Every structure is written in structure tokens, then in C-alpha cells.
Amino acid sequence: MSHDMPPPFEHKQQEHAARDEKEESTVASEQLSLASHEELLKRLNEAEEKTNQYWDRILRLQAENENSQRRAEREIANAHKYGLEKFAMELLPVIDSLERCVLTEANDLAALLDGVKLTLKMFYGVLERAGIQQISPEGKPFNPEYHQAVSTQENIQVEPGCVITVLQKGYLLNNRLIRPALVVVAKKPGVEK
Numbered sequence: 380m381s382h383d384m385p386p387p388f389e390h391k392q393q394e395h396a397a398r399d400e401k402e403e404s405t406v407a408s409e410q411l412s413l414a415s416h417e418e419l420l421k422r423l424n425e426a427e428e429k430t431n432q433y434w435d436r437i438l439r440l441q442a443e444n445e446n447s448q449r450r451a452e453r454e455i456a457n458a459h460k461y462g463l464e465k466f467a468m469e470l471l472p473v474i475d476s477l478e479r480c481v482l483t484e485a486n487d488l489a490a491l492l493d494g495v496k497l498t499l500k501m502f503y504g505v506l507e508r509a510g511i512q513q514i515s516p517e518g519k520p521f522n523p524e525y526h527q528a529v530s531t532q533e534n535i536q537v538e539p540g541c542v543i544t545v546l547q548k549g550y551l552l553n554n555r556l557i558r559p560a561l562v563v564v565a566k567k568p569g570v571e572k
Contacts, residue, residue: 469505473498506550514549514560516542525549527559534565541565 476498483491503513514525521528521540526549534543542562549560 466505466509469508470502473502473505476501510553511557512551512554514551515545516549516560516562517545518542521562521564525551525556525559526562528564529561531564531566533568535568537565539565539567 476494480491480494480498483494506513516522516526518537519542520538521542526542529546532543537543541564542560543565544563545560546563547558547561549556550558
């Protein structure tokens, strides 16, 4: 066997491939020769029309996409800019009430105290509607996730580890801690800590 000649199997594959290419070429040239010049022009015009339709559709979709992006960016900017508007509108009556309290005559302390209590109640309502919850754990077990112990005191009336005094209330915003409650925690008598 000569090294220049491919093995018989490869040689036959090459022959088949060459024959297939020749047949495809012949079929394509017969189809082209059978089609008239007018028919070819008609096909070309149809293809150009479809191409133009697809191009127009692409341009429209691209313009819609750009408009949607601009609209979304504008809405996000407005949400950042005016996001607190509803909260601010709810605070305005609280401010009005506090201003009325300040204008109350000093000799009517009972009316002044009632006004402040009502205003505070209004303020708590505004906070609650905004998703802000108060943490006031007096008498409840100490929870380091929501409470910060500033000291401990001996107390026989309360279980050890329970909050006996709240120095500053804590707050949650939509169940997320924004400020822990500052508390004093009960301990067993005679235990140093």
C-alpha cells in the first residue's frame, strides 16, 4: 500500500461527498434556470418587504424598551423624592395638635396634659401605620435581640432575667430593629454582676 493514497474507506467517503455536492449544485442551477426573471424579482421584493417589516418591528420594540426604562427610572426617582409624602401628611395633624397645646394657657395644666396625651396617641397611630412598632418590654423576659441591658438590680418580686425598668423604648421598622430598648434587668439577690 502506498502512503500517498488514502485508505479505501476514506477514498469512498470522498467520492460520495463529491458526488453529493455535484447533485446539489445541479439541482440548484436547474431551479434557478427554471425561475423566470420576473419571478426572481418578485421573490426578492417579498424578501425585502419581510426584512423591512422585521426591521420596523425591531425598531418599535427597541423604542418601547427605551421608553419603559425611562419611565421606570422616573418612577424610581419620584419614589425616592416623594416616598415620605404620605408619612409627612400624616404627621401634619400631630404638629397642629402640638401647636394648639403650646398655645393653651399655662393655668389650665389639666387641659394641657390631656392635649399632650391625645397628641401622643395620634403620633403612635401615625408610627404604627408607617410600620413602626414600639418595644416596651417591662415585666417580660430579657431578649438580647431587642433589648440592651444597661444594668441589673436585685428584685425578689420579679423572675431573674426579666425587665424591671425600661429607660428608653425600642423601635422596629417593619419587624426590623432600628433601636433596641434600654432596660434594667432583674437578678437574683446576692448574685454579683
